Amino acid sequence: MTLKLTRRQVIAAGAALPLVPTAAQAALTEKPVRWIVGYPPGGSTDTLARMLSTGLSKSIGQTVIVDNRPGAGSAIAAGVLAAAAPDGLTVMGADNGTLINNPVLYKDLKYDPDRDFRPVGLYAGINLVLAVGVNSSFKTGAEFVAAAKVAKEPITYASPGLGSPLHLAMERFVRDADIRLTHIPYRGMAPALTDALASVVQSIIIDYTTASEAIKGGLLRPLAVFSKTRLAALPDVPTMSEQGVPGFSAGAWQGVIVPRKTPDAVVASLSHGLTAALSDPGIRLRYDQLGLELPQSDPETFARRWQQDKEYWPQLIRSLGIKLD
Structure with a gap:
């Protein structure tokens, strides 16, 4: 002792x-x-x-x-x-x-x-956000889901690692939304965010703690939050449950x-x-x-x-x- x-x-x-x-x-x-x-x-x-x-x-x-x-x-x-x-x-x-x-x-x-x-x-x-680079054509989570349902090639998304809590939250989203996506795992969130900002990967599942400065700086566009209710820090960003995946939440x-x-x-x-x-x-x-x-x-x-x-x-x-x- x-x-x-x-x-x-x-x-x-x-x-x-x-x-x-x-x-x-x-x-x-x-x-x-x-x-x-x-x-x-x-x-x-x-x-x-x-x-x-x-x-x-x-x-x-x-x-x-x-x-x-x-x-x-x-x-x-x-x-x-x-x-x-x-x-x-x-x-x-x-x-x-x-x-x-x-x-x-x-x-x-x-x-x-x-x-x-x-x-x-x-x-x-930890509250999670589905986000894209500012040059992306996606403006909302609903648009993202709709596009994923008809895309010939699955939309790509970055996570901080295969089997990470964020990766699995995204897999739950894929299952509940009945869509196909291609997972691009990184060794940590920092390189994943770097490539998302540069549009090397089409989207990213990221915790708001890490994403906040990029979002506030206009470099990253949040499409949806994965929480049950909207975040006080992102009051204008709807939950995924509000955008066509009823009852969904993950964190x-x-x-x-x-x-x-x-x-x-x-x-x-x-x-x-x-x-x-x-x-x-x-x-x-x-x-x-x-x-x-x-x-x-x-x-x-x-x-x-x-x-x-x-x-x-x-x-x-x-x-x-x-x-x-």
């Missing part, structure tokens, strides 16, 4: 968890906490980790360092976390790809989500996880710190600007969402026959 706990956090953790060893509550360290990110710089996972690390650092009284370990849809990073000591000094910003999709996509993972990890708290609901989420054997007191401290960071008015304002949803952040809520999503996405992946080994 090496995570530094403030006096208030120790008392709170002790009250909620009376069986936690006293030694665990009292341990102190000056070592930094490493926040592992499974994707390259420039995407939403990296952006959010850097945004929240400062607030988390203030709350737990330790420096938080973001460590990018991209590759294999975050599987490389998750493998690093699984091998880390359960002392609270290594955490990861995981998404539904890490915990739900990868175990179905990869045959030989270096981790098992249920065996190796435990949830600390959700920190973001992604992110949360902090730690090694499975991390003590309860450490998880309580990290959860408290994450909640404190998310409560900052500046963070809330930034979330609104980036079109992010602010979920309830605690281990129990995260665990429920984790299990709920396991009921749908693995079945979709198997039905599509996607394997990444």
Whole structure:
């Protein structure tokens, strides 16, 4: 047990968890906490980790360092976390790809989500946007769907990677809209966006967090949002459900996880710190600007969402026959 706990956090953790060893509550360290990110710089996972690390650092009284370990849809990073000591000094910003999709996509993972990890708290609901470069002839999601239904050659779309949450959200859209599209996977969102802006690829599925500056700058045209309701940041952009695909919605989420054997007191401290960071008015304002949803952040809520999503996405992946080994 090496995570530094403030006096208030120790008392709170002790009250909620009376069986936690006293030694665990009292341990102190000056070592930094490493926040592992499974994707390259420039995407939403990296952006959010850097945004929240400062607030988390203030709350737990330790420096938080973001460590990018991209590759294999975050599987490389998750493998690093699984091998880390359960002392609270290594955490990861995981998404539904890490915990739900990868175990179905990869045959030989270096981790098992249920065996190796435990949830600390959700920190973001990621809203997705179907978009095109400004030189595209498509102006709305309805036009896009109509064109896709009659196109001799399927319209192409970019995603940050095969089997990524964004790719699978698009596959769900393809199925619900009864259309054909050609998927062009990239190694991360930054190169996918670059090619979408240059019209190298005809469209892109992208999180609004990453797309916001390009949209505001008039470089990228949003056709539809994949959320259940319109985004406050994009009030004039209809949902896909409003544009001919009734009932459709798809998104992604992110949360902090730690090694499975991390003590309860450490998880309580990290959860408290994450909640404190998310409560900052500046963070809330930034979330609104980036079109992010602010979920309830605690281990129990995260665990429920984790299990709920396991009921749908693995079945979709198997039905599509996607394997990444």
